[in-house]
Amino acid sequence: MSIFNSLFGSSEEKKETTSKINWIPLTNLDQLNEIVALSNDKPIAIFKHSTRCSVSRFALKQFENEFNSAEATDTYFLDLIAHRDVSNEIASRFQVEHQSPQLLLIKNGKSVYDASHSDIDAKDLAERL
DSSP states (O other): OOHHHHHHOOTTOOHHHHOSSOOEEOOSTHHHHHHHHHTTTSOEEEEEEOTTOHHHHHHHHHHHHHOOOGGGSEEEEEETTTTHHHHHHHHHHTTOOOOSSEEEEEETTEEEEEEEGGGOOHHHHHHHO
16 A cells, blocks of 8 residues: 555545445435435435545545434435536535535435535534434
8 A cells, every 4th residue: 555545545445444434325316316305304414525635535534533423314425536427416406516525414405504625524514413
């Protein structure tokens, strides 16, 4: 493993094995319809991550270390490099400017909270659940 991978991680890492969060991979546009429907019963969090960006890697690691409200929300993970079409549709559908990294909270089919870069805060998200 190179020094850069040990510092920033690899784009091939599996979220399920490196995190206490039970990430649901967001990989296709059809899932956005499911997210909208599910958000009527339970808040949905979406974390948009760039596997090529050290700032995104840092924000993800910090979020994973601080997030303790997994039972209150379903958490989706989007690798926006691999699934740029999904990322673009999120910006359009939820009327948020595309950012990376970015965290969104979806309730009743609408984005009620979004934060990016160093503004991503697990405690702030938890207060909005």
